[in-house]
Amino acid sequence: MSDTDYNFAYLDEQTKRMIRRAILKGVAVPGYQVPFASREMPMPYGWGTGGVQVTAACLTPADRLKVIDQGADDTTNAVSIRKFFEKTAGVAVTERTAEATIIQTRHRIPEVPLTEDQILVYQVPIPEPLRFLEPSEVETRKMHALEDYGLMHVKLYEDISRHGEIATAYAYPVKVEGRYVMDPSPIPKFDNPKLESAALQLFGAGREQRIYAVPPHTRVVSLDFDDYPFDPSKAPHACALCGALDSYLDEVITDDAGGRMFVCSDTDFCASRRGEAA
Amino acid sequence: MMPLLDVRSLTKTYGGRIGCADVSFRLYPGEVLGIVGESGSGKSTLLNCLAGHLLPDAGRVIFDTRAEGPRDVLEMSEPERRMLGRTDWAFVHQNPRDGLRMRISAGGNVGERLMAVGARHYGEIRAQATDWLGRVEIGETRIDDRPSAFSGGMQQRLQIARNLVTGPRLVFMDEPTGGLDVSVQARLLDLIRGLVRRMGLSAIVVTHDLAVVRLLADRLMVMKDGQVIETGLTDQVLDDPQAPYTQLLVSSVLQV
Numbered sequence: 340m341s342d343t344d345y346n347f348a349y350l351d352e353q354t355k356r357m358i359r360r361a362i363l364k365g366v367a368v369p370g371y372q373v374p375f376a377s378r379e380m381p382m383p384y385g386w387g388t389g390g391v392q393v394t395a396a397c398l399t400p401a402d403r404l405k406v407i408d409q410g411a412d413d414t415t416n417a418v419s420i421r422k423f424f425e426k427t428a429g430v431a432v433t434e435r436t437a438e439a440t441i442i443q444t445r446h447r448i449p450e451v452p453l454t455e456d457q458i459l460v461y462q463v464p465i466p467e468p469l470r471f472l473e474p475s476e477v478e479t480r481k482m483h484a485l486e487d488y489g490l491m492h493v494k495l496y497e498d499i500s501r502h503g504e505i506a507t508a509y510a511y512p513v514k515v516e517g518r519y520v521m522d523p524s525p526i527p528k529f530d531n532p533k534l535e536s537a538a539l540q541l542f543g544a545g546r547e548q549r550i551y552a553v554p555p556h557t558r559v560v561s562l563d564f565d566d567y568p569f570d571p572s573k574a575p576h577a578c579a580l581c582g583a584l585d586s587y588l589d590e591v592i593t594d595d596a597g598g599r600m601f602v603c604s605d606t607d608f609c610a611s612r613r614g615e616a617a
Numbered sequence: 618m619m620p621l622l623d624v625r626s627l628t629k630t631y632g633g634r635i636g637c638a639d640v641s642f643r644l645y646p647g648e649v650l651g652i653v654g655e656s657g658s659g660k661s662t663l664l665n666c667l668a669g670h671l672l673p674d675a676g677r678v679i680f681d682t683r684a685e686g687p688r689d690v691l692e693m694s695e696p697e698r699r700m701l702g703r704t705d706w707a708f709v710h711q712n713p714r715d716g717l718r719m720r721i722s723a724g725g726n727v728g729e730r731l732m733a734v735g736a737r738h739y740g741e742i743r744a745q746a747t748d749w750l751g752r753v754e755i756g757e758t759r760i761d762d763r764p765s766a767f768s769g770g771m772q773q774r775l776q777i778a779r780n781l782v783t784g785p786r787l788v789f790m791d792e793p794t795g796g797l798d799v800s801v802q803a804r805l806l807d808l809i810r811g812l813v814r815r816m817g818l819s820a821i822v823v824t825h826d827l828a829v830v831r832l833l834a835d836r837l838m839v840m841k842d843g844q845v846i847e848t849g850l851t852d853q854v855l856d857d858p859q860a861p862y863t864q865l866l867v868s869s870v871l872q873v
Contacts, residue, residue: 485695493725500724565738566739
């Protein structure tokens with residue numbers, strides 16, 4: 340332990356135990372939102388308090404941690420969470436996806452396929468996929484319990500009738516193992532096919548006090564219509580830095596004259612491709 | 618003939634007060650039953666108990682289901698009752714705001730029941746929604762408008778389309794013409810009467826408006842203080858009322 344002022348990974352052992360129980364239940368019932376007693380963390384809500392608590396409960400001294408925010412390792416949120424665990428847990432950190440054992444992410448899934456030895460932890464702002472359709476928590480819980488998901492398709496219907504296509508581009512609802520409809524956190528729908536992964540995926544929502552999980556190799560289907568199938572779209576360009584055609588791109592404005600470029604949102608993926616090319 | 622709905626000694630109390638007491642009746646396929654009475658007479662309590670919105674204290678509600686024959690609705694599990702509520706049953710609220718999703722387009726409102734029972738083809742859902750809007754006399758061009766942009770009469774017709782799209786066999790109506798002006802009321806009644814006859818629906822209509830039951834209902838039940846005080850054919854009850862309260866009710870209608 341690097342800093343004796345803190346218990347390993349900041350949270351006390353009882354709390355981590357409580358969170359692990361919630362995680363185990365989440366793994367046992369894929370896609371089901373397990374309530375847990377979320378703690379105050381030394382960062383504001385919306386900065387990944389749920390993800391941090393799940394990561395803290397999963398970390399062991401032998402782990403190697405990677406933290407990304409919108410795919411990037413060097414943004415404020417990613418840097419501060421990485422430093423947080425360096426200080427409180429003293430674990431090794433990395434920016435290489437393949438080398439990490441635990442990856443905490445906000446809004447992206449890494450481009451490199453994950454393995455069975457890895458855990459992907461998502462930061463979730465609003466875990467309830469039905470929230471903006473049905474404001475009552477009592478009612479949404481009942482709808483999950485009774486598998487009463489017609490309303491989810493009403494939302495997609497409204498998308499098509501208004502925009503001519505399913506215009507939901509992120510937080511695209513999925514059905515897990517043919518049972519629970521789940522919000523995959525605000526990842527772009529381009530990442531939805533990657534939810535069927537070899538890695539364990541855990542979702543933590545700190546403010547809403549919910550944990551849910553997608554175990555390895557679980558069936559995850561994006562909701563759609565027979566005549567409007569799910570389309571994991573991305574910007575129709577190649578990465579301006581590494582030339583990748585199959586990665587999710589960020590649009591970067593370069594000047595005030597309309598100049599712009601598209602670059603990989605996954606910085607590690609882009610850097611390692613350029614390293615290989617050089 | 619097997620009754621579609623067989624109600625036996627249905628009782629609902631609110632603490633010491635009686636909601637409805639010992640109500641029994643049978644409804645046969647294709648029949649429209651009117652329930653009339655003054656405010657507070659237990660009409661709406663009875664209707665909500667029948668439709669599964671309220672849990673009665675005693676009694677049985679036996680519905681002749683499509684798949685399994687007569688079953689006691691009150692003993693069904695919640696998922697079964699919900700399934701019934703969006704396939705074989707329909708509930709038309711007095712206030713269309715209670716029965717519609719105001720922030721979703723007319724087409725989405727009609728399509729919701731279809732999607733809830735598993736329709737997953739956008740084109741077919743839309744075609745059915747268009748067809749049903751036409752049947753309730755709402756223009757095809759309004760399909761993507763929200764109900765909040767509709768007049769009261771149109772909202773009520775939209776609510777009816779949304780309820781009938783899955784081809785129910787039993788429709789519960791709670792004051793379907795309440796709050797509408799008389800000319801709109803007349804058109805709505807015409808429409809309901811046409812749909813009921815064409816689709817062979819059974820319906821239970823709760824109202825305090827005797828003119829509505831005169832037009833729609835085959836049989837009539839008069840309620841007072843939670844009790845059924847008179848039943849019979851509609852014309853018989855209205856033209857030759859026996860119970861003193863019914864006589865009062867009939868003579869209270871204002872003549873133009």
